[in-house]
Amino acid sequence: MKKLRLATAVAAIVFSIATPSFAQQKTELVFWHQESPPNRVEAYQKLIDKFNAANPTIEVRQEVQDWGTIFQVAPAAIGSGTGPDILMAMPELGTYLRATGAVQPVSDFVKELDGQYHFLAAATDPYHDGGQYWGVPLWGMVQLLWYRKSAFEEAKITKAPATWEEVAEDAAKLTKGGRYGITLPASKTTATDQTFFSFLKTYKGENLFDADGKIIFDNPNAVRAVTTYTDLLKYAAPDSTNYAWGEPEAAFNSGAAAMLIDKGIMLSIFLKDSGAPAEDLGCAPIPEPAEGGQPGSHYASNAAMILTKDPAKQEAAKTFIRFLLQPDNYGPLLNAEPGLFLPVTADGFKLASWLADPALTKWPECTALLAKQSESGGLYGFTGGMYQINIGPIAGQNIIAQVIQKVVIDHASPKDAVAWGADQMRAAIK
Numbered sequence: 001m002k003k004l005r006l007a008t009a010v011a012a013i014v015f016s017i018a019t020p021s022f023a024q025q026k027t028e029l030v031f032w033h034q035e036s037p038p039n040r041v042e043a044y045q046k047l048i049d050k051f052n053a054a055n056p057t058i059e060v061r062q063e064v065q066d067w068g069t070i071f072q073v074a075p076a077a078i079g080s081g082t083g084p085d086i087l088m089a090m091p092e093l094g095t096y097l098r099a100t101g102a103v104q105p106v107s108d109f110v111k112e113l114d115g116q117y118h119f120l121a122a123a124t125d126p127y128h129d130g131g132q133y134w135g136v137p138l139w140g141m142v143q144l145l146w147y148r149k150s151a152f153e154e155a156k157i158t159k160a161p162a163t164w165e166e167v168a169e170d171a172a173k174l175t176k177g178g179r180y181g182i183t184l185p186a187s188k189t190t191a192t193d194q195t196f197f198s199f200l201k202t203y204k205g206e207n208l209f210d211a212d213g214k215i216i217f218d219n220p221n222a223v224r225a226v227t228t229y230t231d232l233l234k235y236a237a238p239d240s241t242n243y244a245w246g247e248p249e250a251a252f253n254s255g256a257a258a259m260l261i262d263k264g265i266m267l268s269i270f271l272k273d274s275g276a277p278a279e280d281l282g283c284a285p286i287p288e289p290a291e292g293g294q295p296g297s298h299y300a301s302n303a304a305m306i307l308t309k310d311p312a313k314q315e316a317a318k319t320f321i322r323f324l325l326q327p328d329n330y331g332p333l334l335n336a337e338p339g340l341f342l343p344v345t346a347d348g349f350k351l352a353s354w355l356a357d358p359a360l361t362k363w364p365e366c367t368a369l370l371a372k373q374s375e376s377g378g379l380y381g382f383t384g385g386m387y388q389i390n391i392g393p394i395a396g397q398n399i400i401a402q403v404i405q406k407v408v409i410d411h412a413s414p415k416d417a418v419a420w421g422a423d424q425m426r427a428a429i430k
Contacts, residue, residue: 025057026056026057026058026059027057027058027059027312027313027316028058028059028061029058029059029060029061029085029086029313029316029317029320030061030063030084030085030086031048031060031061031062031063031084031085031086031087031320032062032063032064032065032074032083032084032086032087032088033062033064033065033087033088034064034065034066034067034070034088035064035088035336035337036064036065036066037337039336039337040336040337041062041064043332043333043335043336044062044333044336045062046332047323047324047329047332047333048060048061048062050329051320051323054323055319055320055323058316058319058320060320063084067190068189068190070093071093071096071392071395071396072396074087074093074096074097075096075097075099075100078097078100078102078307079100083102083307084307085306085307085308085310085313085316085317086304086305086306086307086317086320086321087304087305087307088138088302088303088304088305089135089302089303089305090300090301090302090303090379091126091127091135091300091301091303091379091381091382091391092379092380092381092391092392092394092395092396093392093395094126094127094134094135094303094305095381095388095389095390095391095392096392096393096395096396097305097307098134098389099389099392102307102309103134103135103305103306103307104134104305104306104307104308104309104314105132105133105134106132106133106134106135106136106306106318107131107132107133109133109136109318109321110124110127110133110136111133113136113321113322113325116325117325117345117346117347117348118345118346118347119137119344119345119346120137120140120301120344120345120346120374122140122299122301122374122375122377122378123137123140123301123303123344123345124137124301124344125382125385125387126300126301126379126381126382126387127301127303128387129387129389134303134305135303135304135305136303136304136305136321137301137302137303137344138301138302138303138304138321138324138325138333138344139301139302139333139334139341139342139343139344140299140300140301140302140341140342140343140344140374141263141264141299141300141301141302141340141341141342142263142264142297142298142299142342142370142373142374142377143194143195143198143261143262143263143286143297143298143299143373144261144262144263144264144266144283144284144285144286144297144366144369144370144373145160145161145167145259145260145261145283145284145285145286145287146252146259146260146261146262146266146281146282146283146284147160147258147259147260147282147283147284148252148255148258148259148276148280148281148282149279149280149281149282150276150280151174151179151255151258152170152174152258152282155170155173155174155258156173157170157173157174160282160283160284161284161287162284162285162287162288163287163288163289163290163293164199164202164228164232164287164288164289164290165289165290166287167182167232167259167287168228168231168232168235170258170259171232171235171258171259172235174235174258174259175235178256179255179256179257179258180235180236180237180251180256180257180258181235181236181257181258181259182232182235182236182257182258182259182260183236183237183240183243183247183248183251183252183256183257183259183260184229184232184233184236184240184243184248184261185240185243185244185245185247185248186233186236186240186241186243186401186404186405186408187240187241187242187243187244187401187405188398188401188402188405189244189245189398189401190244190395190398190401191243191244191245191248191401192244192398192400192401192404192405193380193395193398193400193401194298194300195261195262195298196225196226196229196400196401196403196404197298197378197379197380197400198261198286198296198297198298199225199228199229200221200222200225200380201286201294201296201297201298201376201377201378201383202225202286202287202288202289202293202294202295202296203221203222203224203225203228203289203292203293204221204292204293204294205217205219205221205222205224205225206296206378206380206383206384207383207384207386208380208381208383208388208391208394208425209381209386209388209390209391211386213388213390215422215425215426215429216422217418217421217422217425218418218419218421218422219418221292222418223414223415223418224289226403226404226407226414226417226418227414228289229404230404230407230408230414233408236257237251237256237257240408241405241408241409245262248260248262249262249265249266249269249273250273252266253269253270253273253274254273254274255274255276261286263339263340264339264340264342264366264367264370265337265339265340266281266283266339266366267338267339267340267359267360267362267363267366267367268337268338268339268340268359271359271362278362278363281363281366283363283365283366283369284369285297285369285372285373286373294376295373295376296376296377296378297373297374297376297377297378298377298378298379299373299374299377299378299379300379301344302341304317304321304324306318325345327347327351327353328353330343330348330351330353330354331351331352331353331354331356331357332353334348334354335353335354335357335359338357338358338359338360339359339360339366339367339370342370342371342374349371355367380394380395380400381394381395390428390429393428393429394425394428394429397424397428399421399424399425399428400421402421402424403417403418403420403421404417406420406421
């Protein structure tokens with residue numbers, strides 16, 4: 001009997017050595033994001049490697065997607081069962097994904113993190129619907145007016161324009177000798193959607209929907225905004241209809257254009273791409289109409305959405321998100337692209353690990369202005385305290401950008417283009 005017990009014990013020990021315990025098995029997480037530039041991918045990988053090393057029971061793997069196709073790729077992947085466990089989304093993409101039924105509510109988790117780091121309302125509000133939070137904001141992005149000081153000095157312009165009327169006057173003076181006064185995107189892309197929305201917001205035309213969810217885009221304020229945008233394109237490159245993000249930035253940095261509406265990424269790329277001294281980069285708030293306007297800019301927070309229904313993976317995803325928001329990690333996360341990715345927490349704006357980046361220390365006034373501009377920012381479909389789940393199809397089809405193209409390519413009047421756009425929006429949400 002003793003020999004039998006001994007043999008059984010030995011067999012049990014051998015089996016336990018040969019067979020990993022359940023607790024030792026790794027929970028694998030697939031993390032999707034659309035930040036494809038190599039420097040961003042590398043920065044994320046460093047954080048992922050650090051997390052995986054500190055959490056041996058969890059393994060995170062990043063898979064890079066593309067903003068140009070994510071509205072099509074993500075729902076298809078979710079439908080086929082090959083979607084990610086965590087996906088970084090802007091609010092309009094979030095509404096699109098919620099229709100798949102995969103997005104998990106994270107209300108208690110957001111409240112937990114808010115108690116630690118104090119989220120900005122502008123960052124969390126676009127992810128709150130039906131009494132639930134559907135994403136955890138990690139970074140925000142806002143636009144400013146950027147200008148080349150040397151070009152302004154050459155044209156004897158002594159200050160940055162504060163109104164759209166002044167922008168047009170300055171653009172006319174600056175357009176000469178192969179240089180354009182301004183560069184703007186006019187392609188059927190998110191770049192045009194977002195850049196034009198900064199105009200729309202300042203003209204008080206930001207509400208695409210009324211309180212009942214009806215489209216109200218066809219209004220005089222939207223017509224004024226379209227008129228201003230398309231008029232300014234007269235001082236931009238003739239192939240602006242092919243411009244998304246990179247082309248306007250390249251034109252500005254090369255000196256081929258003197259003004260640009262863009263996000264804080266300029267702090268990250270200006271010195272590298274322009275060859276000009278830091279003193280040549282100027283920044284200013286988004287201009288307003290001379291009459292009947294308001295401060296404003298396109299502002300969007302990007303949130304981590306948990307798409308898995310597996311409880312173990314949900315907990316692992318929360319562990320990873322907690323890790324990213326820890327002070328030692330949050331600065332490096334934001335500085336994957338310094339200036340572009342802004343804190344979404346009150347505590348984040350004070351983080352030494354964020355503020356110490358050379359791109360931010362060179363232009364402290366622009367860093368402060370990005371924070372200030374965020375206060376008046378907004379996003380189509382989420383203005384006036386609204387959460388419009390129907391914004392997804394509108395954003396997915398780039399209908400706002402198509403309105404600009406209707407004027408520039410088809411030579412429609414701004415009024416007719418806006419009316420056409422409103423009809424397209426109504427058809428998209430039927």
